[in-house]
Amino acid sequence: RKEVEQDPGPFNVPEGATVAFNCTYSNSASQSFFWYRQDCRKEPKLLMSVYSSGNEDGRFTAQLNRASQYISLLIRDSKLSDSATYLCVVKGFTSGTYKYIFGTGTRLKVLA
């Protein structure tokens, strides 16, 4: 089983739609959680951290369920510019050190 699992997609949605991505992680001792965005042939960039209480940044809402080891990202009113791969990232103490473990990403394509 992968440490961080995501549905690879692609998710093809029309402009203005609401779309949700889910992610599960296997290490219950994981401490920090993030969503990164990666555009084609570019480096990953931090979209938002994910907090236990849930957090919102404009059209983006992230939630964490520690009991179920599940993270979500909701994008409202999708824009063409939201088209990218969204990476679920978990930071935890494994094999003696802290590491960022990346999911393989979920591809989103917003259609005009």
Next chain:
Amino acid sequence: GAGVSQSPSNKVTEKGKDVELRCDPISGHTALYWYRQRLGQGLEFLIYFQGNSAPDKSGLPSDRFSAERTGESVSTLTIQRTQQEDSAVYLCASSPGTVPEAFFGQGTRLTVV
């Protein structure tokens, strides 16, 4: 610059040659990570440096791969006797101790022909 800087941005090398990739982390960031991303795939952890502690090399795929970092500054990733399967984007990230997020460089695209 304020971000993580990697060089070269692109490298084409012949099979069997050695290559050296460089990463300049954000000033003051104590943690430095190397990842590999093959075409269409996710990020694969290679190695982690934290200050002056012994690095975590558990992700290095073979003994052809090695990395060094001097203190909290520049890191170099060396691949000896390159193989075609080494072709990938090699990403470096750094992180301060004060916040948990990591910040990535633009990567080095390595092509072994």
